[in-house]
Amino acid sequence: MFEQLKFSREIVASMLYRVEGIFTNGRAAALIIIPTYNESDNIRRLLEELTCCYAGIADILVIDDNSPDGTADCVRALQNTKGSLALLVRDAKLGLGTAYITGFSYALQHGYQYVIEMDADYSHDPASVVDLLTASSSADLVIGSRYVNNTVNVVNWPLSRLILSKMASLYTRLITGLPIADPTSGFKCFRAEVLRSIAFEHVQSQGYSFQIEMNVRAWKKGFVLKEIPIVFVDRTVGKSKMSRNNIREAIWMVWWLKVQALLGRL
Template sequence: MSNNIEARPGGPPRVLVSLATYNEAENLEPLIDSIRFYAPDAAILVTDDNSPDGTGEIADHLAERLKNIHVIHRRGKLGLGTAILGAFEFAIKNDFDFLLNMDADFSHPPRFIPSLLAGMANNDVMIGSRYIPGGGVEGEFNLKRKFMSTGINMYARTFLGLRTRDNSGSYRCYRVSKLAQMDLKKIRSRGYSFMEEILFWCKQVGCKFGETPILFENRRAGISKINSREAAMALWIIFRLGLGRLAGRV
């Protein structure tokens, strides 16, 4: 795998896998085992929002037992966007080359990690895409979730000038040196719209984008955290960014 991606002098790129968790006690340990199978040298950062089911304590035990596991404990549910922003800052501060973000519920199968990393040879952002040939959704994907996902992708492409097909999924790899060029304080989103907004800012710093097909799977345990209120807020934030772009204020 390291032969296919840009290497830093003296060794392969340093990869950080970011997992934002809230009530993922049943998923966390098997997920980390699977990540390590496909990316044995990657460090893993778990950002837990004070999960009442003990996910944070499980993460601490794993960090004690396994190498290169890092844990951030937050006081409560502060939003997916802030968790990923914290991972960006951690990656920049600790001199990682790539930051690979994925959901902690097995909806993003770790078997696609090698393809995401391989794509970083020619790109600054690699997206695990459901909406290009070879990608898709396995299992139940109800009409409401399908409408939210496909609708917000079309909306983001229109208002933010994005050409990528899957702008709402969080299974992605970023070049950390490009993240370091951004003013992360400008990012407004804290929830669902973060995924679209960060692509907008990546575009502003000249990132080259790639997509690789993935199959999105239903979570193995626990319940989904997606809700209509967050989707509505996403539409509003994207609309405001789009107006700013069209008015030349970005």
């Protein structure tokens, strides 16, 4: 397996040679941020694959919300042999949005040029990270999209979840005008200048509407957004973190964003 991953790393490097600044003074120019809560069944395999395929290209930051299942211990066990792996453990379950804000601040403080959001449950294919980075050569924010070009690239979702996701996407586009087919996708790559332009203390979203808010803020500031196709595979191990509170927050958040945009506050 590791010989195959090493070969994959060589392929990854050859695909990225045109991406501005991706190879900088022998250190990684990209940071992959992975928030976790009770992901011990998934995290070790994911981190082993990422560190083998993207060594010297992308470092990894895991932000764990004090998972009772020992997720942080799994990460610590790998840190002894994976120098590109960092871990931040928070005191409690504080939400997806604040986890990413913490990760963004870390990325900017440490001088990374590209910042990638990624789930811990293998719904996002590690092999697609290279596609996000490659597309960043012509965009400021690249979004791995399940619905780009009028397609549906989702595996193992129940019909009810797919309908909810598609309706949320349509609802967001109609109210905010955001020209994105999949505004709730959590697999994306920011150029650092996008994050530097956003006042994190003004970001309101705590749950999955955080993805919508960051897209709208980047778009309203004039940055170039680009969608690339991905295949989203629903988790096979562990439990989804989606809740009714996430849905309620998203319903009112798009209206709040619309008002803020009209007032010129984004």
